[in-house]
Amino acid sequence: MTSILQIDTINFSYEQKAALREVSLQVKKGDFLGLIGPNGGGKTTLIKLALGMLQPNNGSIRLFGHTVSSFKDWDKVSFVSQKANAFNKGFPATVFEVVAMGLTPKIGYFRRFSAKHRTAVKQAVAQVDMSDYLHENISSLSGGQQQRVFIARALVSQPELIILDEPTVGIDHANVKGFYELLQRLNEEKGLTLVMITHDLAGIAQYASKLVYLDQQIKYEGSPEQFSLPETDLHVLRGIHA
Numbered sequence: 001m002t003s004i005l006q007i008d009t010i011n012f013s014y015e016q017k018a019a020l021r022e023v024s025l026q027v028k029k030g031d032f033l034g035l036i037g038p039n040g041g042g043k044t045t046l047i048k049l050a051l052g053m054l055q056p057n058n059g060s061i062r063l064f065g066h067t068v069s070s071f072k073d074w075d076k077v078s079f080v081s082q083k084a085n086a087f088n089k090g091f092p093a094t095v096f097e098v099v100a101m102g103l104t105p106k107i108g109y110f111r112r113f114s115a116k117h118r119t120a121v122k123q124a125v126a127q128v129d130m131s132d133y134l135h136e137n138i139s140s141l142s143g144g145q146q147q148r149v150f151i152a153r154a155l156v157s158q159p160e161l162i163i164l165d166e167p168t169v170g171i172d173h174a175n176v177k178g179f180y181e182l183l184q185r186l187n188e189e190k191g192l193t194l195v196m197i198t199h200d201l202a203g204i205a206q207y208a209s210k211l212v213y214l215d216q217q218i219k220y221e222g223s224p225e226q227f228s229l230p231e232t233d234l235h236v237l238r239g240i241h242a
């Protein structure tokens with residue numbers, strides 16, 4: 001099966017402080033990977049390395065078969081952050097405009113926004129079931145609705161991989177379920193590969209196809225059903241906070 005992300009035996013330190021040790025991980029096409037672990041366990045660092053924002057001390061990272069430093073096809077990768085849903089009241093942009101921003105890397109700031117682009121935006125909004133809100137102001141939506149809009153913004157450039165960093169923080173319980181179901185549908189029906197950092201072990205375990213527990217090292221990699229940790233790590237797990 002095609003490897004989307006291939007991380008081989010990397011180490012990474014901030015100054016003298018080790019953040020990741022001997023980490024190897026493969027994300028295959030169609031995976032829905034839940035990346036969990038304690039606070040400070042290195043999840044965000046690993047994603048920054050995968051996106052080329054940091055360089056490992058050693059080891060190798062390949063995206064779609066290319067080393068990250070030579071990777072050019074960034075259209076294939078989208079990122080949704082936790083802060084995406086922290087919009088200030090009064091932010092002057094509609095759902096359409098926010099999703100259209102996802103096309104900026106593709107069409108540039110000054111080139112014409114064509115009917116084709118308009119259709120792509122509407123399709124992405126429809127994929128997340130937010131068509132009724134197309135011309136609403138983003139700041140008037142709930143946290144869960146805003147996060148759907150950010151998924152649409154990530155989808156509009158038709159990526160093959162979406163990386164999400166704690167996207168459910170600040171979303172109420174009822175909407176979190178719908179959000180997971182949306183991700184699962186995109187994963188299963190569109191074959192979209194997903195990597196999601198979360199502290200919500202109970203939630204992600206129901207939807208992800210694979211779980212990885214990272215605490216500087218990978219302590220578990222496998223199916224959510226068989227997830228287990230040594231007693232010492234379970235103790236850490238109980239203390240995790242979003």
Ligand SMILES: Nc1ncnc2c1ncn2[C@@H]1O[C@H](COP(=O)(O)OP(=O)(O)OP(=O)(O)O)[C@@H](O)[C@H]1O
Nearest residue numbers: 014015017019037038039040041042043044045046
């Ligand atoms: N820019 C930085 N400079 C120095 N140390 C950093 C920096 N960013 C992160 N760290 C440290 O690296 C370690 C891993 O941090 P990281 O943010 O990757 O963990 P995380 O698993 O994403 O944590 P959380 O679940 O709390 O978001 C932590 O000890 C953190 O303090």
